[in-house]
Amino acid sequence: MNLLPLSPIMIEPLVRATLLEDLGRAGDLTTDAIVPVDLVATTVLTAREAGVVAGLAPATLAFRLVEPAIEVTTRCPDGGDVSPGQVIATIRGPARGILTAERTALNFLNHLSGIATATKSMVAAVRPHRARIVCTRKTMPGLRLVEKYAVRAGGGSNHRFGLDDAVLIKDNHVAIAGSIRAAVERARMGVGHLVKIEVEVDTLAQLDEALGLQVDAVLLDNMTLDDLRQAVAMVGDRAITEASGRITPATAASVAATGVDLISVGWLTHSAPVLDIGLDFQT
Numbered sequence: 001m002n003l004l005p006l007s008p009i010m011i012e013p014l015v016r017a018t019l020l021e022d023l024g025r026a027g028d029l030t031t032d033a034i035v036p037v038d039l040v041a042t043t044v045l046t047a048r049e050a051g052v053v054a055g056l057a058p059a060t061l062a063f064r065l066v067e068p069a070i071e072v073t074t075r076c077p078d079g080g081d082v083s084p085g086q087v088i089a090t091i092r093g094p095a096r097g098i099l100t101a102e103r104t105a106l107n108f109l110n111h112l113s114g115i116a117t118a119t120k121s122m123v124a125a126v127r128p129h130r131a132r133i134v135c136t137r138k139t140m141p142g143l144r145l146v147e148k149y150a151v152r153a154g155g156g157s158n159h160r161f162g163l164d165d166a167v168l169i170k171d172n173h174v175a176i177a178g179s180i181r182a183a184v185e186r187a188r189m190g191v192g193h194l195v196k197i198e199v200e201v202d203t204l205a206q207l208d209e210a211l212g213l214q215v216d217a218v219l220l221d222n223m224t225l226d227d228l229r230q231a232v233a234m235v236g237d238r239a240i241t242e243a244s245g246r247i248t249p250a251t252a253a254s255v256a257a258t259g260v261d262l263i264s265v266g267w268l269t270h271s272a273p274v275l276d277i278g279l280d281f282q283t
Contacts, residue, residue: 003079006057006149014142015061018104028100041095041281045109047082048276052120054078054153055112056089058146059105067097079116079153088277102279111143112150113275118268119154125249129256131263134159134242138266147269159264167197168219180206184213198242207231211238220260221245228258 045059053076063070070093076082088109091098122133133156139147148158160166167187169180177183180199187197198217199210204227210218211234220231222245235241242262243255255263 003153005078006146008057008061010145011058012061012065014146015058015104015108016065017142018107019062019065019101022104023100028096031096031099035096035099037094037096039095040093041098042090042092043098043279043281044090045088045106046278046280047084047086047088048278050081050083051113051117051275052154053080053082053088053109053113054116054150055109055146058108058112060089062101062105062108063091063093063098066101067094069093070097070101079155091279098279106277106279108146110274110277112146112153113277115147115150115268115272116154117275118272119151119156121249122252122263122265122268123155125252126256126263129253129259131243131256131260132157133252133268134262134264135268136244136264136266137162139269151268156268157262159262167191167195168200169197170200170219171202171221180209181213184210184215198240203227204230204234207234211235215239217242219244219264225254225258228255228260232259 056074056078060072063072070091073090074088075090076086076088082088119133126133135148135151135156136159137144144161148161151158160168169183169187173183174180177186184197184199196216198219199215200219200221201207201210202221202223207218207220217240218235219242220228223231223243228243232241240262241260242264243258243260244264247255247263247265252263
């Protein structure tokens, strides 16, 4: 897997804000009162269940922002599979800093590893078909950058990152414009030549209209399997086909078998369960 790392300069504002939210106005009252300032400890991040790791960069940064002397040694990188009891990383340094950063680090690691694990289940479900699993803009506020990274760590791909990536004409845009043609023509007049245009369609008749306008991609929304197969045949190689609409690991294989290029899954980022990872002190 060619998983490019998250840049520290891109994630530092997020991690710093999360730490400040936790530290409040007076810092870690419990740890500062109980733990000696000069105590050095060694801890391990351990998987409590099987899954895929993601989020080591923000987790590591959380420890180091609180206490630069903390050293993090990774044993299983992002994108790697872990089994119950497996050590993901070792953290050594001032115990106060480790305990103060613990919850922030685990929040990132558990949440993002959960997304990566869920994504891998979807990717496995569509093998050996050509369809790629992609996420959507249904992300938690402020977490889009890292959540979309977690999807990549699980073997998935990213849809647009925001409203400024590409044109995606949905049903409300069509309703306001009056027709798919009017919406596409207005979009073409309003964006640059490098911006791709995708149109959401609910019926084969709408698909036929969109194809006549030479759009780059079509989002086949909540179509039946029969309609998806017909849609793929109609499109041929004229546009990218994307299936969407409450697709789960149980239904993904049948959707992929219709021949679509992409399957977009919103729940990967907004509803995937966390992966249970804990921080254990070594004695």
